[in-house]
Amino acid sequence: MSEAWLETEALDVTYGRTHAVRGVSLTVGEGEIVAVLGANGAGKTSLLRALQGAVKPSGGTIRFMGRDLTNAGSAERVRSGMMLVPEGRQIFVSMTVHENLLMGGHLRRDQSAVEKDIKAVYERFPNLAERRDMKATVLSGGEQQMLAVGRALIGRPKLMMLDEPSLGLSPLFVEKLFSLIQELNGEGLSILLVEQNTHMALEIASRAYVLELGRVTLQGAAADLAADAALAEAYLGAEPA
Amino acid sequence: MLLLQQIANGLMLGSVYVTVAVAFTLTISILNFLNFTIPTLFMLAGMVGWSLAFWGLPFGISGPLPWPLALAGGVVVAIVASLIVERFTFRYLKTRYGDSTEHAIPLVSSLGFLLILENLVRIEHGSDAQRFPGPSADLTLSLAGIHLRVPQVVSLAVVVLLVLGLVWMMKSSRIGRMLRAIAENPDAAGILGIETRRVVPVVFMLTGMLCGLAGALFAVNYGEVSPQMGEDIGSKAIAGMVVGGLGSLWGAVAGGVIIGLIEMMTIHWAGADTVQATVWGALLITLLIRPQGLFGHHAIGKGKL
Ligand SMILES: Nc1ncnc2c1ncn2[C@@H]1O[C@H](COP(=O)(O)OP(=O)(O)OP(=O)(O)O)[C@@H](O)[C@H]1O
Ligand SMILES: [Mg+2]
Numbered sequence: 001m002s003e004a005w006l007e008t009e010a011l012d013v014t015y016g017r018t019h020a021v022r023g024v025s026l027t028v029g030e031g032e033i034v035a036v037l038g039a040n041g042a043g044k045t046s047l048l049r050a051l052q053g054a055v056k057p058s059g060g061t062i063r064f065m066g067r068d069l070t071n072a073g074s075a076e077r078v079r080s081g082m083m084l085v086p087e088g089r090q091i092f093v094s095m096t097v098h099e100n101l102l103m104g105g106h107l108r109r110d111q112s113a114v115e116k117d118i119k120a121v122y123e124r125f126p127n128l129a130e131r132r133d134m135k136a137t138v139l140s141g142g143e144q145q146m147l148a149v150g151r152a153l154i155g156r157p158k159l160m161m162l163d164e165p166s167l168g169l170s171p172l173f174v175e176k177l178f179s180l181i182q183e184l185n186g187e188g189l190s191i192l193l194v195e196q197n198t199h200m201a202l203e204i205a206s207r208a209y210v211l212e213l214g215r216v217t218l219q220g221a222a223a224d225l226a227a228d229a230a231l232a233e234a235y236l237g238a239e240p241a
Numbered sequence: 242m243l244l245l246q247q248i249a250n251g252l253m254l255g256s257v258y259v260t261v262a263v264a265f266t267l268t269i270s271i272l273n274f275l276n277f278t279i280p281t282l283f284m285l286a287g288m289v290g291w292s293l294a295f296w297g298l299p300f301g302i303s304g305p306l307p308w309p310l311a312l313a314g315g316v317v318v319a320i321v322a323s324l325i326v327e328r329f330t331f332r333y334l335k336t337r338y339g340d341s342t343e344h345a346i347p348l349v350s351s352l353g354f355l356l357i358l359e360n361l362v363r364i365e366h367g368s369d370a371q372r373f374p375g376p377s378a379d380l381t382l383s384l385a386g387i388h389l390r391v392p393q394v395v396s397l398a399v400v401v402l403l404v405l406g407l408v409w410m411m412k413s414s415r416i417g418r419m420l421r422a423i424a425e426n427p428d429a430a431g432i433l434g435i436e437t438r439r440v441v442p443v444v445f446m447l448t449g450m451l452c453g454l455a456g457a458l459f460a461v462n463y464g465e466v467s468p469q470m471g472e473d474i475g476s477k478a479i480a481g482m483v484v485g486g487l488g489s490l491w492g493a494v495a496g497g498v499i500i501g502l503i504e505m506m507t508i509h510w511a512g513a514d515t516v517q518a519t520v521w522g523a524l525l526i527t528l529l530i531r532p533q534g535l536f537g538h539h540a541i542g543k544g545k546l
Contacts, residue, residue: 052432078434090429092422103422106415107434155433 004029005190006051006082006159011060013046013214020046022214023060028159033181033191035201035222038211044194045087047211048161051192052084053077065158078107081158085165087194089148091136098132100147104154114154121150142173149180160184161192166200178204202226246387247505253393253462255501256400260455261478262485262493263404264448270488271424271444277351278326279452280475281358282319286456287466288362290315291371308375312460316453323449326354327442362468370467373460396458403454404494407447411490416443477504480520484527486537495535499523 004027013021020043028034038044050057053074061070069077083104091100101121105114122129125146131138139147145165152160162181166174178200185191185204195201202208202222210218210225218225261283268276293311297304306314330350380391411417419440422430427437459474460466477500485496500520507519527534 049432054428054432073434073436074431075434075436084432086429086432090426090432092425092429094425095418095421099418102415102418103430103433103435106419151433 005065006192007063008051009061009063011047011050011062012058013043013050013055014058015046015055020214021050021057024209024211024214024216025060026209026216026219028190028192031185031188031190032207033185033193033205035205035208036192036194036211037196037198037201037208039196042211043214044211045163046214048084048086048163048192048194051077051161052082054084075107078155078157081156083152083155083157083160085148085152085160085162087163087167089144091139091144091147091151093135093137095136096133097128097136097139097147100136100151101128101154104151105156107155117154117156121153125150142169142176145169145173145177146180149184153184157189159190159192161194163194164196165193166195166197174200199226243509245385247509248502249387249389251502251505252498253397253501254505255481255498256397257455257459257462257474257497258478258481258500259494259497260400260403260451260458261474262482262497263407263490264451264455265478265482266488266490266493267407267444267447267451269482270490271420272441273424274351276326276448278323278354278358279448279478280471281355282323282449282452282471283456283459283474284466284468284471285322285358285362286312286315286319286453287373287460287470288315288366288371288468289318290457290460291373291466292366294374295371308373308461312457315460316450316457319453319456320446320449322358323445323452324442326351327445330354359468359471366468368468370465370469373464373466375461375464390462392461396462399454399458403451404490408490416440420444477520480524482534483524484534486534489534489536492534492536 006026006028008027009025011021011024012019022043024043024047026034026036036044036047046055049055051062053069053072053076057070061068063069064077064080064082067080069080069082072080092103095103098118101118102114105111105117108114122132125143127143128139128147128150131143136144136147149160149162149165165181166177169177174197181191181193182204193201193205202225205222207220208222208225209216218228220228261279264279264282265276268274268279290308290312293306293314294308295305297306305311376392382389382391382394411420419430419435420443422433422435423437423440431437455474456466456470459470478497481496481498481500482493483496484499485492485494500523503519503523504516507513507516511519
């Protein structure tokens with residue numbers, strides 16, 4: 001594996017007395033898809049939010065592209081190429097589809113390049129192009145997820161972090177979503193994917209981490225984890241995947 | 242003819258209310274709180290403008306300034322004061338923007354600033370009303386028998402341009418989108434790298450500017466300022482905002498104009514003593530018939546600009 005793009009060391013996140021993430025060390029390399037798996041409340045969202053700067057870690061370090069971003073704000077992380085597609089999509093429903101996409105590029109100076117990237121997103125997702133001037137509320141769940149991914153793409157990320165993107169989508173859309181993630185990865189984007197859809201996540205990922213009560217309890221090549229009996233017992237069996 | 246003249250006067254008065262109501266609306270729809278310092282900023286601009294025009298810069302730096310310069314100084318002071326309020330109501334108290342449980346903090350601390358600023362002005366200048374040495378009131382324009390004072394016409398044009406500019410800014414500019422994003426979902430905005438702490442002062446700057454200009458227009462048109470001038474304007478602007486619909490910019494515009502018209506009509510036909518009754522009566526009727534106001538949404542609060 002080449003040198004890691006993202007690297008965390010002993011990351012801790014606490015909310016008052018809740019210790020949501022405990023000493024998590026993980027890496028994501030150039031062009032990799034890495035999955036983070038775990039049950040409800042395992043600390044997956046807290047981990048991603050700490051990586052994007054939405055919560056301050058109470059301990060540990062975060063490095064991205066060779067820079068220490070532990071104390072950096074979200075803006076600096078976005079500028080250096082990290083983008084989070086948050087849990088529940090979090091698109092702006094009072095804005096139009098087009099305005100939502102513009103929000104992904106608000107830190108970029110060259111607005112004509114932003115418009116060009118938006119055009120590329122419209123080509124990728126024709127459904128969004130058709131509704132570009134409508135309020136984002138009119139979109140279906142699947143389209144909203146496409147918009148959330150599109151919005152993140154306008155930020156020109158090097159690493160895209162997705163928090164349970166398949167949640168609440170129809171099986172057809174889930175298929176589409178996973179092939180989209182592979183497609184983006186093929187274009188050079190590194191992916192950190194949080195999922196409860198363990199089977200599919202392990203299929204597209206090269207490596208994976210399993211979180212339990214905030215701690216990494218298992219990690220390794222996705223293929224090995226898919227065959228691991230403990231994981232199968234803990235998650236694959238329990239989840240109607 | 243008399244009616245038309247009253248309508249013209251009402252529009253002038255209404256434009257002052259509109260400007261203040263728009264300032265209230267901006268803070269409510271973006272930051273979700275009622276900024277009590279708004280009437281004080283209005284008063285501050287008027288009083289500082291008067292003091293610069295009457296006495297000049299402090300410490301004998303200069304003698305009385307020409308009135309336009311003095312008013313510009315008043316507007317600048319209102320903007321600076323508004324930014325100071327932001328610094329101490331929002332940042333110092335570590336308010337989390339958009340957190341509905343913490344409205345009380347900015348609300349109460351802005352009330353504190355109202356008292357501090359108003360009393361500072363009283364200590365400095367006393368509570369008497371002062372005559373503002375503005376442009377001559379004789380400058381009038383007669384149009385089909387209606388007499389319009391030139392400063393009033395200019396004021397009206399300034400307010401119209403201001404509101405149009407503001408609407409354009411919120412709708413189409415980058416900063417407007419950022420403000421709307423914070424208003425709707427501060428968390429998602431933060432994840433995309435919008436730095437609330439750098440964007441929110443813009444709201445306070447605009448608030449200071451709107452209130453400052455309203456104070457300046459008031460001084461010019463009515464020729465009189467006092468430390469109490471904010472109280473009446475503040476409550477009328479809030480009445481206008483509620484009539485127009487809380488959280489809507491066009492609502493604030495319509496409501497401000499309506500209150501101005503009601504006030505002028507009442508003064509003319511029933512006397513000044515009746516104004517409180519008709520203005521608050523209009524407010525009550527609105528709340529009974531159409532609680533969300535003319536342009537309002539059913540849900541008050543976030544992302545409704
Ligand atoms: N803002 C918060 N304040 C307090 N506790 C929180 C907060 N967010 C999460 N927690 C707690 O931290 C723990 C981890 O939550 P987190 O949302 O990170 O888990 P998750 O793995 O993403 O769960 P899910 O699969 O349900 O999304 C949980 O016990 C949760 O209750
Ligand atoms: Mg989660």
